[in-house]
Amino acid sequence: QQPVQSPQAVILREGEDAVINCSSSKALYSVHWYRQKHGEAPVFLMILLKGGEQKGHEKISASFNEKKQQSSLYLTASQLSYSGTYFCGTDTDSWGKLQFGAGTQVVVTP
Amino acid sequence: DGGITQSPKYLFRKEGQNVTLSCEQNLNHDAMYWYRQDPGQGLRLIYYSQIVNDFQKGDIAEGYSVSREKKESFPLTVTSAQKNPTAFYLCASSMTRDNEQFFGPGTRLTVL
Numbered sequence: 281q282q283p284v285q286s287p288q289a290v291i292l293r294e295g296e297d298a299v300i301n302c303s304s305s306k307a308l309y310s311v312h313w314y315r316q317k318h319g320e321a322p323v324f325l326m327i328l329l330k331g332g333e334q335k336g337h338e339k340i341s342a343s344f345n346e347k348k349q350q351s352s353l354y355l356t357a358s359q360l361s362y363s364g365t366y367f368c369g370t371d372t373d374s375w376g377k378l379q380f381g382a383g384t385q386v387v388v389t390p
Numbered sequence: 391d392g393g394i395t396q397s398p399k400y401l402f403r404k405e406g407q408n409v410t411l412s413c414e415q416n417l418n419h420d421a422m423y424w425y426r427q428d429p430g431q432g433l434r435l436i437y438y439s440q441i442v443n444d445f446q447k448g449d450i451a452e453g454y455s456v457s458r459e460k461k462e463s464f465p466l467t468v469t470s471a472q473k474n475p476t477a478f479y480l481c482a483s484s485m486t487r488d489n490e491q492f493f494g495p496g497t498r499l500t501v502l
Contacts, residue, residue, distance in 0.1 A: 321495050
């Protein structure tokens with residue numbers, strides 16, 4: 281089942297912070313985060329694995345609450361380049377078969 | 391340079407025709423995936439393959455077929471049985487299931 285992302289959209293001024301949430305109805309093996317700009321392919325941001333391991337870009341931070349079956353992505357001191365649609369993908373059976381949320385559109389303004 | 395290539399970038403098809411989308415990777419990745427994205431929506435998994443000569447159906451496999459005869463190639467055929475094939479198709483690959491998926495540039499398919 282598709283994970284639920286919130287909020288659907290957020291508008292930020294440069295330098296402001298935001299949190300994007302991803303919630304699953306099933307137990308999670310891993311959560312993947314990607315950013316997609318209009319008409320382009322998604323770009324990898326971070327993976328959070330059951331047990332606490334994280335792999336990703338240094339400037340991106342995220343959390344994974346296994347008990348609550350939730351993950352959050354933190355956009356800190358946002359830059360114009362952070363604009364795009366953010367997707368979480370969840371793996372519930374450890375086979376790398378991801379189900380993606382509907383996305384959170386982020387607009388960063390000067 | 392290592393990466394994933396998809397061709398063509400744009401594809402137009404008449405109703406009732408089968409069409410094959412190409413996906414090639416030179417990253418030496420074991421796993422490959424096909425996703426479909428409709429306007430304003432997330433990605434939905436069509437098929438995935440964890441190893442050569444083996445593949446599994448994703449959430450929306452009806453009307454699609456794939457093959458994985460070589461590690462670097464994972465072509466997707468959109469058959470005439472697919473009722474609404476107009477969409478953006480993305481191919482991805484990963485080293486293993488615990489690693490990030492790298493996406494190709496996508497193929498935009500339009501049925502006329």
